[in-house]
Amino acid sequence: xxxxxxxxxxxxxxxxxxxxxxxxxxxAVPLIQRTSSEGARPFAWQMFSRHVDxxxxxxxxxxxxxxxxxxxxxHLGRTRLEVNFARHxxxxxxDVEPGAVAITTxxxxxxxxVARRECG
Amino acid sequence: MTDRLLRLVSSDTPxxxxxxxxxxxxxxxxxxVLAAASASRLDKVLSAELEAPRWEWxxxxxxxxxxxxxxxxxxxxxxxxxGWRTRVTGGIAFAIxxxxxxxxxxxxxxxxxxxxxxxxxxxLADPGAAASVDxxxxxxxxxxxxWPVFLLQAQLAIVxxxxxxxxxxxxxxxxxxxxxxxxRIGPVDLPSLLERRGFYVACAVGTVLVEGFLAFxxxxxxxxxxxxxxxxxxxxxxxxxxDRWSPYAAIGFTVFALEMVALYALCVGEDxxxxxxxxxxxxxxxxx
Numbered sequence: 001x002x003x004x005x006x007x008x009x010x011x012x013x014x015x016x017x018x019x020x021x022x023x024x025x026x027x028a029v030p031l032i033q034r035t036s037s038e039g040a041r042p043f044a045w046q047m048f049s050r051h052v053d054x055x056x057x058x059x060x061x062x063x064x065x066x067x068x069x070x071x072x073x074x075h076l077g078r079t080r081l082e083v084n085f086a087r088h089x090x091x092x093x094x095d096v097e098p099g100a101v102a103i104t105t106x107x108x109x110x111x112x113x114v115a116r117r118e119c120g
Numbered sequence: 121m122t123d124r125l126l127r128l129v130s131s132d133t134p135x136x137x138x139x140x141x142x143x144x145x146x147x148x149x150x151x152x153v154l155a156a157a158s159a160s161r162l163d164k165v166l167s168a169e170l171e172a173p174r175w176e177w178x179x180x181x182x183x184x185x186x187x188x189x190x191x192x193x194x195x196x197x198x199x200x201x202x203g204w205r206t207r208v209t210g211g212i213a214f215a216i217x218x219x220x221x222x223x224x225x226x227x228x229x230x231x232x233x234x235x236x237x238x239x240x241x242x243x244l245a246d247p248g249a250a251a252s253v254d255x256x257x258x259x260x261x262x263x264x265x266x267w268p269v270f271l272l273q274a275q276l277a278i279v280x281x282x283x284x285x286x287x288x289x290x291x292x293x294x295x296x297x298x299x300x301x302x303x304r305i306g307p308v309d310l311p312s313l314l315e316r317r318g319f320y321v322a323c324a325v326g327t328v329l330v331e332g333f334l335a336f337x338x339x340x341x342x343x344x345x346x347x348x349x350x351x352x353x354x355x356x357x358x359x360x361x362x363d364r365w366s367p368y369a370a371i372g373f374t375v376f377a378l379e380m381v382a383l384y385a386l387c388v389g390e391d392x393x394x395x396x397x398x399x400x401x402x403x404x405x406x407x408x
């Protein structure tokens with residue numbers, strides 16, 4: 001291709017924008033996931049890189065007592081550590097645990113709670 | 121910088137490496153769909169009590185529609201692999217893979233995410249231009265746009281680079297992760313003699329060094345052949361030695377390996393063209 005043919009025509013501008021944008025996303029997403037998230041985060045190429053903590057959940061009854069839900073994983077169709085359990089499990093437990101007024105989320109080592117979701 | 125970018129989006133590259141990469145990627149994609157079907161993975165997630173949608177607004181596939189979804193996915197992957205109207209069939213395969221990933225977080229796997237990325241970039245690179253049904257029927261081209269191939273090559277560095285970076289932690293270098301995940305059963309059982317902390321630590325260090333090496337070696341011409349050998353041995357080692365809690369996990373590692381090998385074909389493109397043209401007369405149009 002000669003030099004005169006190398007001009008910024010619209011298709012080339014679009015291609016260049018795609019190249020720059022794609023690379024920016026592909027580098028930024030794993031960096032953000034690495035610095036801002038706990039657990040095995042998706043889209044970050046973290047395959048088998050470390051031990052992944054799985055949160056624990058407790059049902060809060062009307063009298064304020066808390067009871068840990070031991071087997072919440074059985075409700076999953078497939079256990080993947082990239083699932084954001086802290087986001088998806090509390091609302092589900094609100095629906096299926098009788099008498100629950102709230103669900104509290106604890107860390108894998110039992111420390112916390114780190115979050116509380118009111119039911120109803 | 122602007123001149124280099126203009127040169128990138130203005131230039132072409134041989135089509136045969138892209139065609140070969142498409143075949144390897146397609147085989148991996150077909151394997152993944154068959155594994156998902158035989159494990160009833162999609163049906164289990166669709167019928168699970170606990171749904172984990174990535175985005176609430178995205179419509180969920182109805183329970184019972186998993187079979188038809190997987191059949192469409194497999195057909196698109198198969199046609200993409202053989203090279204029939206690859207921009208359409210690859211585009212459909214990409215859309216189905218992306219929807220599969222987006223529908224529920226329980227369906228996520230890194231090799232599926234990589235499959236979706238590679239399908240999109242291959243489609244942009246006109247993957248049916250060589251080594252394809254389309255090329256046999258006279259719709260081939262000797263060259264394809266350079267910039268999608270550049271992005272595919274960059275993806276190789278991104279995957280290996282971040283895989284190495286993510287292992288820079290205490291769990292990994294203490295050998296804890298490998299101690300849990302190395303194979304204890306089957307034909308390539310880890311000998312009990314090697315069940316020592318020092319062995320796991322050595323493997324952990326070696327893995328980071330290999331991934332770090334592979335992240336850049338494909339871009340240095342005199343290291344490319346070494347990188348191919350190291351990369352193939354590395355992925356074969358993963359498939360053979362990682363604990364198989366199910367055969368589908370081994371298939372997943374194989375699919376991941378094929379995806380990376382598809383990228384190898386693009387990185388060592390000129391060598392591949394020379395060797396393949398010499399040994400096998402694949403349908404690729406000669407430069408005019």
